[in-house]
Amino acid sequence: QSALTQPASVSGSPGQSITISCTGTSSDVGSYNLVSWYQQHPGKAPKLMIYEVSKRPSGVSNRFSGSKSGNTASLTISGLQAEDEADYYCCSYAGSSTFGVVFGGGTKLTVL
Amino acid sequence: QVQLQESGPGLVKPSQTLSLTCTVSGGSISSGGYYWSWIRQHPGKGLEWIGYIYYSGSTYYNPSLKSRVTISVDTSKNQFSLKLSSVTAADTAVYYCARGFMRFVGLSAAPDAFDIWGQGTMVTVSS
Numbered sequence A: 001q002s003a004l005t006q007p008a009s010v011s012g013s014p015g016q017s018i019t020i021s022c023t024g025t026s027s028d029v030g031s032y033n034l035v036s037w038y039q040q041h042p043g044k045a046p047k048l049m050i051y052e053v054s055k056r057p058s059g060v061s062n063r064f065s066g067s068k069s070g071n072t073a074s075l076t077i078s079g080l081q082a083e084d085e086a087d088y089y090c091c092s093y094a095g096s097s098t099f100g101v102v103f104g105g106g107t108k109l110t111v112l
Numbered sequence B: 001q002v003q004l005q006e007s008g009p010g011l012v013k014p015s016q017t018l019s020l021t022c023t024v025s026g027g028s029i030s031s032g033g034y035y036w037s038w039i040r041q042h043p044g045k046g047l048e049w050i051g052y053i054y055y056s057g058s059t060y061y062n063p064s065l066k067s068r069v070t071i072s073v074d075t076s077k078n079q080f081s082l083k084l085s086s087v088t089a090a091d092t093a094v095y096y097c098a099r100g101f102m103r104f105v106g107l108s109a110a111p112d113a114f115d116i117w118g119q120g121t122m123v124t125v126s127s
Helices: none
Strands: A009-012 A018-023 A035-040 A047-050 A064-069 A072-077 A086-093 A101-103 A107-111 B003-007 B018-025 B034-041 B047-054 B059-061 B069-074 B079-084 B093-105 B108-117 B121-125
Touching (some): A009 A018, A018 A086, A018 A107, A035 A064, A035 A072, A035 B108, A047 B108, A086 B047, A101 B047, B003 B093, B018 B034, B018 B093, B018 B121, B047 B069, B047 B079
Parallel strands (some): A009 A107
Antiparallel strands (some): A035 A086, A064 A072, A086 A101, A086 A107, B003 B018, B018 B079, B034 B047, B034 B093, B047 B059, B069 B079, B093 B121
């Protein structure tokens, strides 16, 4: 199973919107609606932000949204705030060959 | 609320076995619908799924680590553990334990997302 592909970095100004892509294959992202997104601040554990492509856990701001088209999932953050600056990772179920998951390489979000 | 805490040696010698334990508090590890995972992060790098275990003892491992990994569960202690054998410097990483929930895909249960994480523990492999 290969890692999902994410851009290494994205940036945006406060108040703007950004989108982070996550490209997999027809064996993982393309086949299952089991894509999740995690936010990780330096020195901290990852935090679940989106699951099942577009669902938000309780307590996560509605500025965070997710979507999927074909083999590519996306995370959109609207109304950027300084505290959104972090690393973001996507994750997908990898299918019945392993019954495991595969992560993306991570995207560093910089709020200018 | 459920909390996870990793414990174990922070320094392991090359060729030895890395052993970590994750203690679950605030809830039972035997609760159905959840799987208990190990995930690691090499310094400055991304996340890597190691494997997970269901409370019944069923395990699933990352194919790239499968030959060296064993995950076990002790429901009486509300703990699950990781053993990684024949370690090298490439196994130096922060190791996280995490709770994941499952969804049915067709007739099979599949891992969904990791909703609760431990704080992580740094393990260095060095002589």
